[in-house]
Amino acid sequence: MFMEVTAMETKNIILQLRTERGMSQDELAEKIMVTRQAVSRWENGETIPNTETLKLLSKEFNVSINTLLGAPRRLICQCCGMPLEDDSIIGRDRDGSLNEDYCKWCYADGTYTYSNMDELIDVCVKNMVNENISEEQARSYLKNLLPQLDYWKRYEELSDNGQFDEFKHQLVNEINELHIEGMPKLDKLNALIGKYVNPEYTLPNNSKVKFLNDQKTYLGNQLECEFGGERYFGIVADMDFILVCTYDKNNVNGTNVTNPELILYKKR
Known part of the structure; x- marks a missing residue:
């Protein structure tokens, strides 16, 4: 059932992205090294692109794979916890491709920008405090959340040694x-x-x-x-x-x- 829904969403998304850019099915097929018939099957909802092709489509259209699939996952930055609700705030790898695990503030061009959790919390708290959330509440929330995120759990593996x-x-x-x-x-x-x-x-x-x-x-x-x-x-x-x-x-x-x-x- 999930695959049927995903295929239906994906066909409309690929068609919309292609037509917005004024590309024919042949032109898109050539750019991502597939046949025109493959593009046609995606847009008819008969199949969905495989993982490697989704990566190529993501790069070509400058959108996340999650967007191409109809946003089935709720993405959050695995460093600061920010919801990644817009592709424009997703971080990028060195080759320019979107990295759906991080926001632009925490991961830029393949580089992790924070190595000190307390420093990150200080930065985030300033943007969270409002009439409904006190500084103390925001700080407590982040101190509980951040250690559960992938970047901080794998810090020794992912860090650049300073x-x-x-x-x-x-x-x-x-x-x-x-x-x-x-x-x-x-x-x-x-x-x-x-x-x-x-x-x-x-x-x-x-x-x-x-x-x-x-x-x-x-x-x-x-x-x-x-x-x-x-x-x-x-x-x-x-x-x-x-x-x-x-x-x-x-x-x-x-x-x-x-x-x-x-x-x-x-x-x-």
Whole structure:
């Protein structure tokens, strides 16, 4: 019964994804190295793709295998516990394929971004506290949940022996050595998604430009200006660059910061 339901859902999903991209059955078949008849059988609900073909379809359409199968599983990040309800927040392996076990914040381009459970809890608690959940309740919930997740249960097997933490430490030192006026000392860098930290800057020639990829995961933080007022410093970095900007405080939690000003963009 499950396979019948899955096949029915999958046929509509593949048909929709193919037609949205203006592809014929022949074109899709060529891209994923199957026959046109195989594509036709999927879309007629006669069969569903095998595991390896689902991986190819996932990469071609940029959606998760879970989505292709009609979302039969409730995915959660196996590092932080976040529900993976949207393919856009799923982490990616080094080859760009989606890894349905993790979110973008915890797993980026094949790299696990957290090795300290307490540090992760500190980050998550800030996003969970609201009028219905206190900080104490959020912290207690995470302390119970995280040890049950696959990443933390297999930490010794999955960890990189501190290499990524060492890279973050090096980046923090490089940023502090810039001695930017008014910016307090940076203590740590967190995983950030590009679309949340990618404002449009006005250059001296009045042209406007964005420097980041909305879909990529970076390292960064925000710091209150030492001079007070309503400005925050925003720091974003990765293997290739360091970016420092300022913006108005009233929108620090939004995707559209107010009055962003680029302070520094430095290639590493």
